[in-house]
Amino acid sequence: xxxxxxxxxxxxxxxxxxxxxxxxxxxxxxxxxxxxxxxxxxxxxxxxxxxxxxxxxxxxxxxxxxxxxxxxxxxxxxxxxxxxxxxxxxxxxxxxxxxxxxxxxxxxxxxxxxxxxxxxxxxxxxxxxxxxxxxxxxxxxxxxxxxxxxxxxxxxxxxxxxxxxxxxxxxxxxxxxxxxxxxxxxxxxxxxxxxxxxxxxxxxxxxxxxxxxxxxxxxxxxxxxxxxxxxxxxxxxxxxxxxxxxxxxxxxxxxxxxxxxxxx
Ligand code: ADP
Ligand code: MG
Numbered sequence: 378x379x380x381x382x383x384x385x386x387x388x389x390x391x392x393x394x395x396x397x398x399x400x401x402x403x404x405x406x407x408x409x410x411x412x413x414x415x416x417x418x419x420x421x422x423x424x425x426x427x428x429x430x431x432x433x434x435x436x437x438x439x440x441x442x443x444x445x446x447x448x449x450x451x452x453x454x455x456x457x458x459x460x461x462x463x464x465x466x467x468x469x470x471x472x473x474x475x476x477x478x479x480x481x482x483x484x485x486x487x488x489x490x491x492x493x494x495x496x497x498x499x500x501x502x503x504x505x506x507x508x509x510x511x512x513x514x515x516x517x518x519x520x521x522x523x524x525x526x527x528x529x530x531x532x533x534x535x536x537x538x539x540x541x542x543x544x545x546x547x548x549x550x551x552x553x554x555x556x557x558x559x560x561x562x563x564x565x566x567x568x569x570x571x572x573x574x575x576x577x578x579x580x581x582x583x584x585x586x587x588x589x590x591x592x593x594x595x596x597x598x599x600x601x602x603x604x605x606x607x608x609x610x611x612x613x614x615x616x617x618x619x620x621x622x623x624x625x626x627x628x629x630x631x632x633x634x635x636x637x638x639x640x641x
Contacts, residue, residue, distance in 0.1 A: 401426040401559055401590050402447060407456035409442055416442055417453070418614040424559070429591045431601040431622070434611035435637065440594045443611070444561045447592065448481035449474050461558045479507070482557030486564040488544045490536045496523060496547045497532035500554050508555070522550035526580050542573030549580055560584065562593035598638070602626055610634045 400423035409417040417439045424430050432440045445451040446458060452467035459465070463477040490499050500519035504510040510518070523532055526546035536544050545565055552560055562581065566574040578600050585591055585604050595601055601608055602622045610618040610625070610633075618625065618634045629635040 400424055401461055402592065403457070403459040404443075404447070405457040407443070407446060407458065408454045409439070409446065409451065410454045415454075416614050417446075420456070420611075420614075420616055422609065422616065424590060424592060426558075426590050427588045428607065429585045429589075429605045430593070430607045430609060431605040432592065432594045432609050432611060433596070433598075433601065433637070434617075438611040439614045440611050441563055444483070444563050444592065444594060447559075447561060448483050449477050450483075479555065480558040482552030482555055482560040484545070484548050484552050484560065484562045484565045486568050488536070488541075488548045488568075490544055490547060490551075492536050495533045495535055496528060496539065496543075496550075499536075499547055500551045503551070504554055518554050519550070522554045523547070525553065526550045527576070540573060541569045542576045545569065545573075545577045546580055549577075549584075553584075559590040559592065562591065562595070564594050564596065566595070566597060598626075610637065 402422070402424040404420055404422040407417050407420040408415060420439075420443060422430075422443075432443065434440055442451060446453050447460065447465070449465045457464070457466055460477055461480050463473055463480060465474065465477045491502070494502065497516065497519045500522055501512070501515040504515040504518055505512065520529070520532060523529055526549055528543060528546055528550065531539060531543060531547075534543075536547070539547065548565075565581075566577050569577065574597070578597060581591070581593070582600075582604050593605075605622055608620060608622045608625045609616055612631075612633050618629065618631050625634065626638065629638060
């Protein structure tokens, strides 16, 4: 069985995909417990470069925890995480975890912008602090990234002067400025008023078309169907069903996915 094979190979350190070879993101046998509660019960997931994967499922099924494991915010209790050749499952040294975080961008439901910094300042911060970029260069990158998300004219605006959709686009620009290999999006439109959802999804759609590798937790089923290459349905800490969106929407193998898709 291919997934088991990968777990064994990866666990023994043999046959690890090097940089540029194999899937960009490899998760094998991922388990995660918080205290006595096991919230991930053995997840295998590979994401090839340039692919767009949607994670769907009920609240509490483990979607956010899985994303947080991919960027090293959480360490799995068991299993192997490899992103572009970097191990991220707690067996690596601190230095490697930093390398990993540079490769993985993340955008959250609640924007997480610094309220006292302008849009430009938010995008520049990590460039200066983490990448040690000079101010002029960081500003040039920030202006380019804000232009990319349609906010050229908002460089000096603070978050409270921006709509939710604009704030979320600043958060996307901030993640992109670090030139991640993969971008993780965790329900990035769930906190937005309905009329602001489309402008954020349009940015994500453009990124997908440009070949960005994306893993997104989303409730936007139409978007998932149109833009994603693979749909992954999580249920009670496991991948319950997966496949091409058109296949999963046409027929579900499990009553759980059928019920989930059938909900308004
Ligand atoms: P989802 O994103 O699918 O809603 P989560 O990954 O956020 O699911 O949560 C999965 C389960 O793990 C939930 O039962 C949640 O309460 C629990 N959980 C998540 N983070 C923590 C934590 N830091 N401590 C304890 N329990 C947690
Ligand atoms: Mg979540």
